[in-house]
Amino acid sequence: MDFLSIPTEDKQRALTELREIKDLFAARNWFPGTSGNLSIRVGDYEPDSFHFAITASGKDKSVHTPEDFLFVDQDGKPCETTRLKPSAETLIHCELYRLTGCGAIFHTHTVFNNVVSEWFWERGSIPVEGVELIKAFNIWDEEAHIDIPVIPNYADIPKIVPEVTKRFDPRVPGIMLRKHGIYAWGANAFEAKRHLEAFEFLFEYVYRWELLKQSKASI
Numbered sequence: 001m002d003f004l005s006i007p008t009e010d011k012q013r014a015l016t017e018l019r020e021i022k023d024l025f026a027a028r029n030w031f032p033g034t035s036g037n038l039s040i041r042v043g044d045y046e047p048d049s050f051h052f053a054i055t056a057s058g059k060d061k062s063v064h065t066p067e068d069f070l071f072v073d074q075d076g077k078p079c080e081t082t083r084l085k086p087s088a089e090t091l092i093h094c095e096l097y098r099l100t101g102c103g104a105i106f107h108t109h110t111v112f113n114n115v116v117s118e119w120f121w122e123r124g125s126i127p128v129e130g131v132e133l134i135k136a137f138n139i140w141d142e143e144a145h146i147d148i149p150v151i152p153n154y155a156d157i158p159k160i161v162p163e164v165t166k167r168f169d170p171r172v173p174g175i176m177l178r179k180h181g182i183y184a185w186g187a188n189a190f191e192a193k194r195h196l197e198a199f200e201f202l203f204e205y206v207y208r209w210e211l212l213k214q215s216k217a218s219i
């Protein structure tokens, strides 16, 4: 599908949703120091042809400006003439859309996600055992176990892309970049938000549980 044939109302709706999510997460301090990025796909999806709205790079995500978002294609190239630069991490969004066909991707840096990614770095994934909120990922087994993949955080973003491809797990709608942040996705903004919130809850749970286990072991 050609970008110009996507209805204007669909593009406007995506921008409004992005603005609302941006406000909400900014209020939770989920974008410290201009970190984080958000995207919502518009129009039809084919693995080699799709479009999405994404946050412009380096912006303070706690304020509104007319230059907060732009539209890019499956290669991360702007769809319209603009002086805005898409997020430096746009290629990670491109790869996640390609792999999943999802409708929205949200990325945040928090202290809890950073700390647990480092704590479990050598293991290659963050284990979560039997916590109720795993159900937010549509995993309904009793006492479910999940492993949230942790991948290296290279300065060169294109180098991260094959790591995403390699470690992507269709059962778990998120990937953690070591000491960097979580990428969570979903069929639409509602689902991606639910997934991101569940990941952040689980990271805090894991952090606190690990700490408790350590203090018990040292008594």
Ligand SMILES: CSC[C@@H](O)[C@@H](O)C(=O)COP(=O)(O)O
Pocket: 033, 034, 035, 036, 037, 055, 056, 057, 058, 059, 086, 087, 088, 089, 107
């Ligand atoms: C300013 S630290 C965070 C960045 O390096 C990056 O990881 C990030 O999440 C935001 O980059 P951006 O280009 O604004 O989308």
Ligand SMILES: [Zn+2]
Pocket: 035, 036, 037, 089, 107, 109, 180, 181
């Ligand atoms: Zn980041």
